[in-house]
Amino acid sequence: MKRNKPKFKQIIDAAVIIIAENGYHNAQVSKIAKQAGVADGTIYLYFKNKEDILISLFQEKMGQFIEKIEEDITEKEKAVDKLYMVIEKHFKLLSDDHHLAAVTQLELRQSNKELRLKINDVLKGYLRVLDSILETGIAGGEFRDNFDRRLARQMIFGTIDETVTTWVMNEHKYDLMALVPGVHDLLIKGFGVSS
Amino acid sequence: MKRNKPKFKQIIDAAVIIIAENGYHNAQVSKIAKQAGVADGTIYLYFKNKEDILISLFQEKMGQFIEKIEEDITEKEKAVDKLYMVIEKHFKLLSDDHHLAAVTQLELRQSNKELRLKINDVLKGYLRVLDSILETGIAGGEFRDNFDRRLARQMIFGTIDETVTTWVMNEHKYDLMALVPGVHDLLIKGFGVSS
Amino acid sequence: MKRNKPKFKQIIDAAVIIIAENGYHNAQVSKIAKQAGVADGTIYLYFKNKEDILISLFQEKMGQFIEKIEEDITEKEKAVDKLYMVIEKHFKLLSDDHHLAAVTQLELRQSNKELRLKINDVLKGYLRVLDSILETGIAGGEFRDNFDRRLARQMIFGTIDETVTTWVMNEHKYDLMALVPGVHDLLIKGFGVSS
Amino acid sequence: MKRNKPKFKQIIDAAVIIIAENGYHNAQVSKIAKQAGVADGTIYLYFKNKEDILISLFQEKMGQFIEKIEEDITEKEKAVDKLYMVIEKHFKLLSDDHHLAAVTQLELRQSNKELRLKINDVLKGYLRVLDSILETGIAGGEFRDNFDRRLARQMIFGTIDETVTTWVMNEHKYDLMALVPGVHDLLIKGFGVSS
DNA sequence: AATGAATGAGTGTTCATTCAT
DNA sequence: AATGAATGAACACTCATTCAT
Structure with missing residues (x-):
């Protein structure tokens, strides 16, 4: 191989x-x-060709991250803790490797549509992880059960992704790790007042 | 001119x-x-050159959208209604023009970094609109006041953007407008159970 | 007209x-x-077209110069004095108008072959003037009669032209007029010792 | 290399x-x-680019010619013979290769100023050769010592160049080599009668 | 397995010239 | 006579990929 x-x-x-x-x-x-x-x-x-380098790059780096996170969150029992861990490890991965962060958040997105579709395949694994966390949370009564799960996972992924991208575009000039609790909190509770 | x-x-x-x-x-x-x-x-x-066409395209379409939304939300008094309107009009703009949706969500992101920085300038106007909605909501007691506002606006923008991109990548095969209430609900309340 | x-x-x-x-x-x-x-x-x-501007430019400036010099040298009786006058007035024309000098010595030569052939037509008048001076000199015993007249006039024109071009390429940093006697002397006597 | x-x-x-x-x-x-x-x-x-082809062309062809002539003239003792050889070999080079003659006398001059400046660098070697011949001639009493050497070398180069250019413009319709003695004679003695 | 010299398809931009007003 | 908006042909250069060694 x-x-x-x-x-x-x-x-x-x-x-x-x-x-x-x-x-x-x-x-x-x-x-x-x-x-x-x-x-x-x-x-x-x-x-096979240049595109294959980029796909492989993404598979190696993000694919492995997803596999690992899938395992790691089994340690935690509660869904909120699992979610916290995902955000934390995701931020850590990119916070520790600025080169990789620039590549995944900015450079690789300049690739053509086909490449991006393949990248999305890798990300489907990520979405599955988020799905299972949501399921766990609903089953355990931690999360309500009257929300659109597909939208929820898009919110989670979109928020994490946007947060990291903004950090990269600001040239890593603040501490990404410090944002973990705030992101987690907003995703779970939203910004509205609880009734 | x-x-x-x-x-x-x-x-x-x-x-x-x-x-x-x-x-x-x-x-x-x-x-x-x-x-x-x-x-x-x-x-x-x-x-001036090809890049200038793309920048102008984004400025014309999104820039004008932002200016318009800024005006339109003055009609609504409550922050939750203003937010609803933003999501609704954003989805409507792209739902009504599939070509434009493909261009903003997929194609234009393949441009080089400089172009993307200029695109970001246009989006700063969007972030300002979101900021003012958050301020209004906090002032009016609709939103809690103990969250990171920068993160909140990244959550709003990231969620909207991710939702539209997923819709475009799925070749518009479901109704984007139908997602407005769900997105609005999740952003305000999160998916956690309110205590 | x-x-x-x-x-x-x-x-x-x-x-x-x-x-x-x-x-x-x-x-x-x-x-x-x-x-x-x-x-x-x-x-x-x-x-008629852009090329026509350049031809006309050369005709106006150099053509008029040639017509004028043709008249002016009738004032002088001796061939050596006529030649001196040609060199002097040629240098003066370009020494007085650095823009024109740059155009005739450097810029206009970048034109295509056809344009250069038309420019050569204008210069034929110049060569005629030189011819007549040589004739006068030979007839009057000032010049020997055993040299190739076509070569001689190419020597005269080539020397004057090369001298001016070098001066322009050196950015007019010395006085072109000061070179008149030296050029005249070399053309008449060569640099060999007279036997 | x-x-x-x-x-x-x-x-x-x-x-x-x-x-x-x-x-x-x-x-x-x-x-x-x-x-x-x-x-x-x-x-x-x-x-490096298209211009580099042209510079290299000139360096290869004229640069090598200059290096070779520099060596060859050491065979001759007298300055007049050295000069004769320069004219002869210069004419021969271009007489033997009409394509090259057209390129150096007409086409390459259409290049932009920067290229021409680089071409001039190559020609500086030529001027050095002429200088050394003049020095030798003066030292050996073959040439007088009361002339402007810079002007003299401009006369030599200008005359040779103009003679070849005229020959090329007349489409090589006469024998360039036959002009060698006449050019040599005129340069040494001028066309005036020796006193 | 590894090399690296050679390939050749593909495109943004300029500017002399025209012609409807 | 004068305008100036519109035209459209023309070309140097890059770089992913191949293949003989």
């Missing part, structure tokens, strides 16, 4: 750096090859 | 159609010119 | 300034029109 | 032919590539 060979990861890590530093449209295959320390042609022994 | 000449709008409308139908990267200037019924060179009498 | 209308000269003078200041390839018709204080289209009432 | 690879020379030779046959402004990169038997993109592996 190519995914497990060292050069596979080597090229993906090179891609993250090159894209973060040069922007999506200035991240030529030859630059990535140079950064990875391989010849241009070698890239094509591990990836 | 060029912005008021008929050909200015004519070219922008042509651009929306061509970009929606061909995708951002296949929307050649010559295609746009042909659709607009003008010569290639005429484009450059009204726009 | 268009040549005598005020706008004809107005446009030519504008062309000299625009070409000198912007270079041949940045001297757009619209710039020349603006400098001349007329509309773009008006140019085409006086000139 | 790219300059020594066969394709480098191959492309330059193709450029000479294409420019001579089509003129400077009709010498598209794709035409040159086709003539050279390489792909358009290959050109850019050897040259």
Whole structure:
């Protein structure tokens, strides 16, 4: 399996750096090859084409994150705690790797529609995680049961995503981790007064 | 002023159609010119370059929407009603023009970073509108006053944006307008049970 | 006759300034029109096309110079004095008008071959003047009669031209007029020792 | 070093032919590539841009000529013989390659000012050769010592250049080599009678 | 497995010229 | 005579991908 060979990861890590530093449209295959320390042609022994590098990059980084979070939240019993953990780990992942944050929030979105559709496939796993948290919460009486679940998970994902994007666009000039409680609180309670 | 000449709008409308139908990267200037019924060179009498068409497109369509919504919400007294109106009119704008929806939610995001920064300038007006609604709501006792307002407005914008994008990616196969009450409800109350 | 209308000269003078200041390839018709204080289209009432402006420019400036010099040298009796006068007046013309010097020595040579051939027609008058001086000199015993007259006139013209071009390329940083005696002396006597 | 690879020379030779046959402004990169038997993109592996082809062309052809002539004239002892050799070899170079003659005398002069300045750098080597010949001649008593050397070398270069250009403009319809003695004679002795 | 020289398709923009007013 | 908005042809250069070694 190519995914497990060292050069596979080597090229993906090179891609993250090159894209973060040069922007999506200035991240030529030859630059990535140079950064990875391989010849241009070698890239094509591990990836079908340039797009495949980007998809693989997203799968490796976000896909693994989703798999991991899926496991991690089993530790927590309550849905509110599971949700807190998702937000926290999501923010942590990107807070710890500014290059990756720039790539996922800004650069990769400049890709064409097909690539974005494939990226969305990866994100479906994320939405499944959110779904299961919502289910747990409703079953356990932590969440009400009269809301549109699909909308709720779009709210959760949209809010997290927008928060991170704004942070990246502001050049990480404030602490993303500090926002975890506020985001969690707003998602659960909204900003209205409880009756 | 060029912005008021008929050909200015004519070219922008042509651009929306061509970009929606061909995708951002296949929307050649010559295609746009042909659709607009003008010569290639005429484009450059009204726009500095191709990027300028896209910025102007966004300014015309979203910028005007924001200006209008700013006025319209003065009709409503309560913050919850103002918010409802924003969601409703935002969804309506894009629900009524599927081409425009595809362009704003998918295609225009493929532009380079500089263009996206300019687009963000336009969106700052939107965030200001949301801010003022939140202020009104807090002042009037409709909203609680112990939440991070910047996060709240990112939640509102992120949720609306994500909801529309998902709708566009699903090829408009359900009724976007039907989601207005659900989105409004979730934003105000969250999905937690009120204590 | 268009040549005598005020706008004809107005446009030519504008062309000299625009070409000198912007270079041949940045001297757009619209710039020349603006400098001349007329509309773009008006140019085409006086000139067949852009090339025609440049030919006319050269004809007006150098053609008139040649006609004048042809008359002026009749004042002098001796061929050496006639030659001196030619060099002197040629240098003076360009020394007095740095814009014109830049245009004739550098910018106009960037034109295409056809234009250069037409410019050469104008210069044929110059060569005729030089021919007649050589004839006079030979007849009067001032010049020897065993040299190739065509080569001699190419030497005269080539030397004058090269001297002016070098002066323009050195940004007129020395006094061109001071070189008249030296050029005259070298042309008549060469640099060999006379036997 | 790219300059020594066969394709480098191959492309330059193709450029000479294409420019001579089509003129400077009709010498598209794709035409040159086709003539050279390489792909358009290959050109850019050897040259920075189109202008770089032209500079390199001049450097290869004239630069090498100058280096060679510098060596060759050491064979001759007398300055008059050295000068004769320069004229002869210069005429021979261009007499033997009509394409090259057309390119250096007519086409390359249509280039923009910056390119011409770089061409002038190459020609500085030529002027140095002429200087050293003049020095030798003065030191050896062959040439007088009361003339402006800068003017003299401008006379030599200007005369040679004008003679070749006239020959090219007359479509090589007479024998350039036959003019060598006449040019040499005029430069040394001028056309005046020796006192 | 790895290389890297070679390929060649694809497009935004300028500006001389026209012509309806 | 004069205008100036509109025209549309023309081209250098990049870079993802291949394939002989």
